[in-house]
Amino acid sequence: MTPFGTRLRAAMETRGPLCVGIDPHGSLLKDWGLNDDVAGLERFTRTTVEALADRVAVLKPQSAFFERFGSRGIAVLEKAVVEARAAGALVLMDAKRGDIGSTMAAYAATFLDPDSPLFSDALTLSPYLGFGSLRPALDAAAAAGAGVFVLALTSNPEGAEVQRSTVADGRSLAQVMLDHMADENAGAQPLGSVGAVVGATLSDAGVNLSINGPLLAPGIGAQGATPADLPRVFGDAVGDVLPSVSRGVLRYGPDIAGLRSAARRFVDETRVAVGA
Numbered sequence: 001m002t003p004f005g006t007r008l009r010a011a012m013e014t015r016g017p018l019c020v021g022i023d024p025h026g027s028l029l030k031d032w033g034l035n036d037d038v039a040g041l042e043r044f045t046r047t048t049v050e051a052l053a054d055r056v057a058v059l060k061p062q063s064a065f066f067e068r069f070g071s072r073g074i075a076v077l078e079k080a081v082v083e084a085r086a087a088g089a090l091v092l093m094d095a096k097r098g099d100i101g102s103t104m105a106a107y108a109a110t111f112l113d114p115d116s117p118l119f120s121d122a123l124t125l126s127p128y129l130g131f132g133s134l135r136p137a138l139d140a141a142a143a144a145g146a147g148v149f150v151l152a153l154t155s156n157p158e159g160a161e162v163q164r165s166t167v168a169d170g171r172s173l174a175q176v177m178l179d180h181m182a183d184e185n186a187g188a189q190p191l192g193s194v195g196a197v198v199g200a201t202l203s204d205a206g207v208n209l210s211i212n213g214p215l216l217a218p219g220i221g222a223q224g225a226t227p228a229d230l231p232r233v234f235g236d237a238v239g240d241v242l243p244s245v246s247r248g249v250l251r252y253g254p255d256i257a258g259l260r261s262a263a264r265r266f267v268d269e270t271r272v273a274v275g276a
């Protein structure tokens, strides 16, 4: 399969730079007039996929909101992944996996093996058991033409305690992880398949973001950031940013036209902000 970075670059150009998160919060189900149960989850997810999968570059299901319903929630997630991909969206599974290498191999088999029912175009990973522990996922992604997004500087204020701490050579832990990502992406064109997660809520990234890979920027919408913040946070790397919005779009459902126009507004605002 064509490498994820290449497919993502093309999708961002043709569909616009936007990732919409599928986060079926209980409160959103209620706002949509649905019960907070598996039937409500199924309806919410189906509506979101129907509204957006044929037009946004990336859909990002948040695995936690499906896992909370056990096996029946996972079944809804499996169906959403297949249908979203069939409609042309890239699916980024937001599961933030990270464990010792042998267990990482099982996570890779779950999300990054094309024969798995949960196979996704990309997966979020946490590198804080050591970047090297991610190797099975990095290798599985490369073999499948899939991608990964590795947490660097997260959008929540608590993240700084870990991610801004420094190692012996003076680099922040986030910078150490970003440097590993740059190594993974060396020579890739037009864009590597190992992305970083960097929150749009930061006042200033304060790290070198030249990783030759995509930069997933959550925090836009409900967490307070806007597309206009992107140039300040990402500087010269802003052209590689994939803004991510969940509640900021989902709150316009269940009306299909409302979901579509909210997504379109974020694409337009991002293009204006980054000068694309």
Ligand SMILES: O=c1ccn([C@@H]2O[C@H](COP(=O)(O)O)[C@@H](O)[C@H]2O)c(=O)[nH]1
Pocket: 021, 023, 062, 094, 153, 154, 155, 156, 197, 198, 199, 218, 219, 220, 221, 222, 223, 244, 245, 246, 247, 248
């Ligand atoms: O640093 C991070 C990493 C991931 N997320 C995830 O993105 C969405 C944000 O949802 P909103 O409704 O747009 O706030 C959610 O699934 C988080 O787990 C993040 O927010 N920050």
